[in-house]
Amino acid sequence: MRAITYDRFGGSDVLQLTDLPEPKVGPDSVLVRVRAASVNPVDFKVRQGYLDPIMDIQFPAVPGWDVAGVVERVGLDTPELSVGDEVYGYVRRDWLHGGTFAEYVAAPVRTLARKPASLSFEEASAVPLAGLTAFQTIERAGVAAGQTALVHAAAGGVGQFAVQILRARGVRVIGTASERNHDHLRALGAEPVTYGEGLVDRVRALAPQGVDVVLDYGSDDLVATTRAVLADGGTVASIVSADARTELGGHYVWVRPSTADLDALTALIEDGAVKVDVAQVFDLADAAAAHDLVAGGHVRGKVVVRV
Incomplete structure (x- = not known):
């Protein structure tokens, strides 16, 4: 699969488009075909090594925690979701390796919820974190x-x-x-x-x-x-x-993945109480430019990478 990776901490120049094996899917996880992933300030800070004192990393690492996509395959014990479900989520684990800037991500079901029907994949990816x-x-x-x-x-x-x-x-x-x-x-x-x-x-x-x-x-x-x-x-x-x-x-407060909280956000979105502001959408190959735009600190709304 195509993915953005980095094999050392540094600036956006360490990001590269490469091919990786499709991730394995654990018992309580599903394989998500990524349609979009959004960039958050923490993403470039992680890439720079900001979280190295508290989180282990396995290089080459794929950046990104926000995702919106479609369930491609389910684990052995995932009654919450089925193949074909449209989902979104904040796919953070306790170590850094398999992020969402890739064609596929293996996501624990506790990090996902069903995508708001009223949102595009690009808009949905801008919500979770x-x-x-x-x-x-x-x-x-x-x-x-x-x-x-x-x-x-x-x-x-x-x-x-x-x-x-x-x-x-x-x-x-x-x-x-x-x-x-x-x-x-x-x-x-x-x-x-x-x-x-x-x-x-x-x-x-x-x-x-x-x-x-x-x-x-x-x-x-x-x-x-x-x-x-x-x-x-x-x-x-x-x-x-x-x-x-x-x-x-x-x-x-350090944000935690939560299906229940995502469901609460979905309800607000579907009721029209919460709207999503997407500032710009980049292709996966241009992920470095997306990181740089967010790092500049002057963009209003979310920056999204389309996969």
């Missing part, structure tokens, strides 16, 4: 209807999902973003504020009593800002800084 991250931080923080949430990096890949999920739950959302993304956030139902100097004053002008929760998907000074804007009894959840837990008594 970012959507699950947003969903699980909101769940961990216990955000409830009628509350006010401050979402840092609200126009980013994770932030956009968080804004929509929160609005669907009846939560008021204040979102930090550059001014060029303010209209986009308003369209999603958020009240935008520009990040940077004066942020605390701008948030306090909108929420004089403070916010009930801070969701951090990328902030400059989480501890000081949170202490200045969080109402008494409020909480914070971050995917960026462990200070959310150690300094602020909140939550530091």
Whole structure:
């Protein structure tokens, strides 16, 4: 099968299109014929060796954790899925090797769910990691209807999902973003504020009593800002800084694969409460360019690789 691989840590130049054997399928896994995979910031960080201290890697490695495709073959004990099912998922294991930037991936059933019928494969591949991250931080923080949430990096890949999920739950959302993304956030139902100097004053002008929760998907000074804007009894959840837990008594969240959470996202998508923003689609052979675009940090929406 064709796959993108890398045999050492480094820049996007280590990525190459090559041929690999079709992966074996374990008892609780299925073989997915990949139709699309999306790029997340963690993908280029993994390629650079960022996770080497905590995750083993077997070279040559195939990058990518997000996938949308069709079940080609089932394992010995996979009653959840059948051949021909259209699925999507966050296919992360505890080691790095067989990722989703390939024609086939062997995926544990716990990482997959049935693809939303209303989405294309390209759109569906853009959901799992970012959507699950947003969903699980909101769940961990216990955000409830009628509350006010401050979402840092609200126009980013994770932030956009968080804004929509929160609005669907009846939560008021204040979102930090550059001014060029303010209209986009308003369209999603958020009240935008520009990040940077004066942020605390701008948030306090909108929420004089403070916010009930801070969701951090990328902030400059989480501890000081949170202490200045969080109402008494409020909480914070971050995917960026462990200070959310150690300094602020909140939550530091590392997203987990979850069929149940993907099903919850599917319901929101099918109800029209959550929409998917795909910025650009690349061919598999151009995966390095897709990595570079995401690494640049200025793309709004998800970058997808079509297989």
